[in-house]
Amino acid sequence: MPPKIKVSREQVLDTAFEMTREEGFEALTARKLASRLGSSTQPIFRAYENMETLKEDLYYKSVDFFSGEMLKSVGSGEPAYLSMGMSYIELAVGERHLFGLVASIEEHKGEEIHEFLQRGDGRELLEELPDAGDLTPEQKRELFSMVWMFTHGVATQVTSGIVKLGDKQIREMLSRAYNGFLSTLK
Template identity: 35%
Template sequence: MPPKQILTKDMILSAAIELTKASGFESVNARSLAQKLGCSTRPIYSCYSNMDDLKRDAYQLAVSKLVDTGANHINSEADYIAYNMLYIQFAKNEFNLFKLIYLSNQFESDEHDSLIEVHEVSKVIHERLAQIYLLSPSQSLNLFKKVWYFMHGMAVMLATNSIKLEDSEIERMFKELIHDVVEGERRRESAQGEH
């Protein structure tokens, strides 16, 4: 008789992410996970005492996979635009994960704000923006937030097929927005210096 396969939390969470990608987060339950993993529900409940804890961990895993994509490689405007395009592609190509993270109230918390303002990755990004565009910390944070809101709105519209745009058009819009915000920040700084 072959030895029993031991399920780990990582295996269960990977299966939950795969199910979410394929069928949405609402499809994640003990039975669907057991079927995906080729086992009964018992090993799942030996790792997790309830589905709420499992789903919370799966949600956290999805968030961590998203925020850890390339921020440390932003060294130029082209890198920053490429980083934003990754987010757009994520929304279009991984709609069910995008929906879980940004379009559901599955876990009401300050997670969305933490992704924008508090998370270490966002700090890295706006510090890089300060270096690239020679901006103060508050100016680079303003740039980061304005591009984030624009990018997120565009991602939602593209992912839900509300608009159709070619990647080249999206990149052009990012460049224009970044230029306009940087110039606006510099004008405000200059005007404040004159008073």
């Protein structure tokens, strides 16, 4: 009978996620992860072929974490683009290391924003865009995508320390960007 697996794939991923939150993925090594798990590196490489496949799962877990947190902000009384945008920027600042992983999109085949907008939550968000009632579904997707790209840019700038902005300034910028993008589509 083979030995009982003491460290599951889920435990490896969860521990790697916590370590990435604390130190960043660059600092994550198989040895450090094994030490945190209280095991050798063997269970890690039994669960994952290599550290790159672990990084891919970490990326998706981080994206799910960000998405879940942002969707919690919807319904706060603010327009969805503003509440989600502020939540994303706050998460980027508060979860700097996870944001670094999420922002490394070019390394992953992550879900495109238009794919997110096709799902249930995304479709509902499109229907709640202020002053966009007369836009076609395609124009609404384009509007959301433009606002999302702008928001990601602000998050990147704020997180990197290139610009220093307060919440009030960021809210104003997101609102102006939304209204500016909206005016180009009407």
